[in-house]
Amino acid sequence: MSGHSKWHNIQKTKGAADAKRSAAFTKIAKEIIVAVKQGGSGDPNNNSRLATVIAKAKAANMPNDNIKRTIDKALGSGNTDNYESVTYEGYGPGGVAVIVEALTDNRQRTAPEVRHYFDKYGKGMGAQGCVSWSFDRKGVIIIDNEDGDYDEDAVMMDALDAGADDFNAEDNVFEITTDPDAFNDVVKALEEKNYAFVSADISLVPQTYVKLESDEDIKNMEKLLDMLDDNEDVQNTYHNWDQD
Incomplete structure (x- = not known):
């Protein structure tokens, strides 16, 4: 498929x-x-x-x-951790769309830090909704088959029988996508068949991808992603940079 x-x-x-x-x-x-x-x-x-x-x-x-x-x-009754979910949207080099999901106990700390990354390495942070329209929320399960442990047709049929929407095989990697509401059921069914996952999460999947041509844009995009990844408040970063 x-x-x-x-x-x-x-x-x-x-x-x-x-x-x-x-x-x-x-x-x-x-x-x-x-x-x-x-x-x-x-x-x-x-x-x-x-x-x-x-x-x-x-x-x-x-x-x-x-x-x-x-x-x-x-x-525990003594737990006082209180995190707020916040989402930031903006543009990386070359107009790459970037969405940042964070959990923070201090918006006044997190927002300026994320904005600084966008300003320094990208094209700036935008308003809510400026790029999220071009992403779809899907469950994404990645299975590594580099060792050839799994039969592609069998994995595809098991995934689809479990309720997955789609299956894609590329470079000995299987990617299974689901409706967010079906994600947990698909994960459970595949776990019961002893499949091991490289990653399994509900993600924002871009509808289209952007290719960066210049070395400077590529370097800045890598730096932007590294800075976001290193930030303790940032949980997930999604983008439509085509790295092939």
């Missing part, structure tokens, strides 16, 4: 997360705390947002003990 290819746009992000695993776990822990508090439950069977974050945590190889400890912390 045909589909967009997101893998080339997450390879660099994955490498950065692997190199900074502790920081990645800290960010996921923050998402778990928010999910528990907003969902009112530490049971993923009764809290769909928590189930989504747990799938992301497992794909990132976050130990089960860490996940349980974070859930227990969020449920």
